[in-house]
Amino acid sequence: MDVVTFGESMVVFNPDSRGPLRYVHTFSKSLGGAEMNLAIALARLGHSVGWFSRVGDDEFGRFILNSVRAEGVDVSRVIIDKESYTGILFKEWYYTSNPNVYYYRRGSAASKISGDDIDENYIKRAKILHITGITPAISESAAEAVFKAVEIAKRNNVMISFDPNLRLKLWSIEKAREILLEIAKSANIVMPGLDEAKLLIGKNDCREIADYFLSLGVNLVAIKLGKEGCYLKNKNEEVYVAGYKVEKIEDTVGAGDGFDAGVLSGLLKKLTLRECGELANGVGAMATLVKGDIEGYPYWEQLMEFIGKRSKIER
Structure with a gap:
C-alpha cells in the first residue's frame, strides 16, 4: 500500500444560500475530514490508500464509510462504534471564499480512537504514514494513538508525512505548539501553511521556516503559500513553484489536503522537487473550483491537463 492515514471524518452541511x-x-x-480528504485525493491520482477511524453506528457513519469505500480507499480497519455518534459540521458563507465552520464533534466516535485501535501490521505495509495535527487535538486518547502510530512507523521504516493543520478551535496555541512540534521531530516530510508555521515557530521567512524543520531531522519541508504557490526545501535543494491562477474560487476547504496529496504523489512517483510542487499546486487549486472538501479533487489525466502537461481534447 502506498499511503495509510487515520483521523476523523465528519458529515458536512453546506448551506444553499449565503448569510448567517x-x-x-x-x-x-457531503463529507470532509483532513486525512480522509487526502486519502481520496491520492486514490483519484491512482495510488493505493488506506484510511481508518471510528464512526458511529448511524446513518451518517454509513454515509461516510460507503462514500470513502466508493472512492477506492481501503476502509477495512474502520471501527463502527455502537455507543457513539458520528461528528458533523456546518459551513456558513458570507462574502469571502473562506467559510466559517461550526463543529459538532465533542464525544464523537472518532474522538474515542485510541492506541488500541492502531494495527501495526496495517501501518507497516505502507510506504508512507500520513498524519495531521487535527487528530491529536480531538482527544487525549487520539493523541496517544498518533504517537503510537508514529512509533510503529519509525520502527518499521515507514516514511512519516505530517501536516500540522493547526485548528485553534480545538486547542490552545500553547498546547498545539508543544504537541505538534514533538510530532514534527519524528516526521520525514512536514507540510505547513505559511500562517500556521508563523504561529508555531515564530518565523516569517520560508527559508527560515524550512531550515528550522530540517534542523529537527525532517527530510523535506513543503510550505503552502496559497494562491502564490509553494516553497519546497530538502537537504540538497530548494525551489519556489508559482501557483496556478483560479478565476473564481468557490471553496478553499480541502485545498491544503489536496496539496499534501500532490506532494506525496510526486514523491511516490519519484518526480523532481519542482514537479512535486507543480502537482501539489495543481490539486490544491482544482480543489477550490468546487464547493465541498473533496468534490474538486482531480483524477490524474485531469490534473495533467490543468497544469499543462497534457493537451485537453474538447470533443
Missing part, C-alpha cells in the same frame, strides 16, 4: 445560519433553511450534505 439562522436565516438558512436548506443544506447540501
Whole structure:
C-alpha cells in the first residue's frame, strides 16, 4: 500500500444560500475530514490508500464509510462504534471564499480512537504514514494513538508525512505548539501553511521556516503559500513553484489536503522537487473550483491537463 492515514471524518452541511445560519433553511450534505480528504485525493491520482477511524453506528457513519469505500480507499480497519455518534459540521458563507465552520464533534466516535485501535501490521505495509495535527487535538486518547502510530512507523521504516493543520478551535496555541512540534521531530516530510508555521515557530521567512524543520531531522519541508504557490526545501535543494491562477474560487476547504496529496504523489512517483510542487499546486487549486472538501479533487489525466502537461481534447 502506498499511503495509510487515520483521523476523523465528519458529515458536512453546506448551506444553499449565503448569510448567517439562522436565516438558512436548506443544506447540501457531503463529507470532509483532513486525512480522509487526502486519502481520496491520492486514490483519484491512482495510488493505493488506506484510511481508518471510528464512526458511529448511524446513518451518517454509513454515509461516510460507503462514500470513502466508493472512492477506492481501503476502509477495512474502520471501527463502527455502537455507543457513539458520528461528528458533523456546518459551513456558513458570507462574502469571502473562506467559510466559517461550526463543529459538532465533542464525544464523537472518532474522538474515542485510541492506541488500541492502531494495527501495526496495517501501518507497516505502507510506504508512507500520513498524519495531521487535527487528530491529536480531538482527544487525549487520539493523541496517544498518533504517537503510537508514529512509533510503529519509525520502527518499521515507514516514511512519516505530517501536516500540522493547526485548528485553534480545538486547542490552545500553547498546547498545539508543544504537541505538534514533538510530532514534527519524528516526521520525514512536514507540510505547513505559511500562517500556521508563523504561529508555531515564530518565523516569517520560508527559508527560515524550512531550515528550522530540517534542523529537527525532517527530510523535506513543503510550505503552502496559497494562491502564490509553494516553497519546497530538502537537504540538497530548494525551489519556489508559482501557483496556478483560479478565476473564481468557490471553496478553499480541502485545498491544503489536496496539496499534501500532490506532494506525496510526486514523491511516490519519484518526480523532481519542482514537479512535486507543480502537482501539489495543481490539486490544491482544482480543489477550490468546487464547493465541498473533496468534490474538486482531480483524477490524474485531469490534473495533467490543468497544469499543462497534457493537451485537453474538447470533443
